[in-house]
Amino acid sequence: MNSGLARQALLLIALAFVPGIGEAVYYRNRVSWQSAVAPSDSVTVMQARAWGDGALWVDARPEEEFNAAHVPGALPLNEDHWNELLPQFLQVWSQVPGKKVVIYCSSLSCNLSRDVARRLRDEAQIKNVFVLEGGWEEWLKVKN
Amino acid sequence: MKTPFFVGILSIFLCTSLRAELKWEQTSLELHPGVGDTAAVGHFKYQNIGKAPVAFKSVRTSCGCTAAQSQTKEVKPGEKGEITATFKIGDRTGTQVKTVTVETDEEPHTATVLTLKAVLPEMLTLVPSFVYWTAGEEPKPKTIMARAGKDFPAKVLTVTSSNPEFVATVDSGDAKGEWKITVQPKQATRAMASALTIRPDFPKTSPHVFYANASVTGPPMTPPAAASPIAK
Numbered sequence: 001m002n003s004g005l006a007r008q009a010l011l012l013i014a015l016a017f018v019p020g021i022g023e024a025v026y027y028r029n030r031v032s033w034q035s036a037v038a039p040s041d042s043v044t045v046m047q048a049r050a051w052g053d054g055a056l057w058v059d060a061r062p063e064e065e066f067n068a069a070h071v072p073g074a075l076p077l078n079e080d081h082w083n084e085l086l087p088q089f090l091q092v093w094s095q096v097p098g099k100k101v102v103i104y105c106s107s108l109s110c111n112l113s114r115d116v117a118r119r120l121r122d123e124a125q126i127k128n129v130f131v132l133e134g135g136w137e138e139w140l141k142v143k144n
Numbered sequence: 145m146k147t148p149f150f151v152g153i154l155s156i157f158l159c160t161s162l163r164a165e166l167k168w169e170q171t172s173l174e175l176h177p178g179v180g181d182t183a184a185v186g187h188f189k190y191q192n193i194g195k196a197p198v199a200f201k202s203v204r205t206s207c208g209c210t211a212a213q214s215q216t217k218e219v220k221p222g223e224k225g226e227i228t229a230t231f232k233i234g235d236r237t238g239t240q241v242k243t244v245t246v247e248t249d250e251e252p253h254t255a256t257v258l259t260l261k262a263v264l265p266e267m268l269t270l271v272p273s274f275v276y277w278t279a280g281e282e283p284k285p286k287t288i289m290a291r292a293g294k295d296f297p298a299k300v301l302t303v304t305s306s307n308p309e310f311v312a313t314v315d316s317g318d319a320k321g322e323w324k325i326t327v328q329p330k331q332a333t334r335a336m337a338s339a340l341t342i343r344p345d346f347p348k349t350s351p352h353v354f355y356a357n358a359s360v361t362g363p364p365m366t367p368p369a370a371a372s373p374i375a376k
Binding site (some may be wrong): 061062065078079080081082083084086087090091093094095096097106109110111112115123124125126 | 360
């Protein structure tokens with residue numbers, strides 16, 4: 001009884017492989033492991049810190065969180081007050097246009113830094129924009 | 145062989161019939177706030193259709209821009225209620241998707257993810273919203289394209305520059321609801337900046353104001369030398 005069930009299970013698994021293998025052969029030039037890898041837009045705390053003065057830090061968290069604590073020298077830039085904060089950011093960026101912009105929000109799960117990065121790239125057409133992996137939480141961990 | 149199978153089915157049936165169960169009217173909402181709205185509010189309605197009370201353990205949002213709260217801490221059998229999610233629009237654009245994670249003491253499904261999709265009105269898009277010249281570069285005029293979205297029937301645009309060193313003019317574009325904003329610095333020998341205020345004639349009573357920026361940047365930076373630790 002048990003060996004019969006096991007045989008049937010193995011048969012089903014083997015059958016599932018047939019279309020999978022067929023597809024892999026048919027689309028062999030389009031499978032993901034052969035595709036070009038998109039340039040990463042994220043950066044670790046260690047990498048960003050290694051840029052030293054070449055990095056311009058941007059805090060995408062809400063105003064009250066920025067006011068409580070932030071990376072030294074970071075500029076606030078969030079979508080709650082985008083129209084007010086963007087000119088302030090651009091004024092600083094204009095003095096040092098070659099700097100890499102490192103944007104962070106609270107943690108790995110937050111999207112605020114990605115949204116700000118997207119708008120800086122698409123709307124302001126600024127290059128060298130990076131999102132900090134793990135955000136403020138990770139920065140605190142590495143700092144300590 | 146048959147007896148354990150029967151007992152198993154019976155226990156599943158008993159557990160199902162006695163458990164607490166929060167039934168959501170819908171777990172995703174699409175909101176369409178109007179021009180001038182500052183927030184979008186979604187109501188996720190539920191009812192406890194089980195035979196035991198359900199307690200909320202936590203209600204978390206995916207973004208600081210969204211606040212969510214429950215009317216009560218515990219929902220009795222048969223009771224109805226709602227989770228209210230308020231999304232602060234701020235200066236956001238496009239379609240925004242935010243989630244609210246509701247944790248209860250229901251077994252085995254203790255967490256429910258509610259999705260709030262806010263389709264913000266298509267107003268005026270400025271591409272790019274920032275033009276700049278590098279110090280020493282020839283101060284040639286640059287163009288910002290302004291396009292009115294379907295929710296924004298503006299007919300006239302005016303633009304003013306906060307810095308008289310930058311000249312900004314508006315011309316009609318090739319299509320209806322399209323304008324070309326031409327920006328030019330009088331000179332580009334030193335770093336300077338200007339905020340461009342763009343005023344359409346819509347909404348008639350209190351026109352929505354948009355902003356673009358223009359700068360003459362400092363000279364290009366040389367690549368940073370070795371790593372230097374951050375102060376704090």
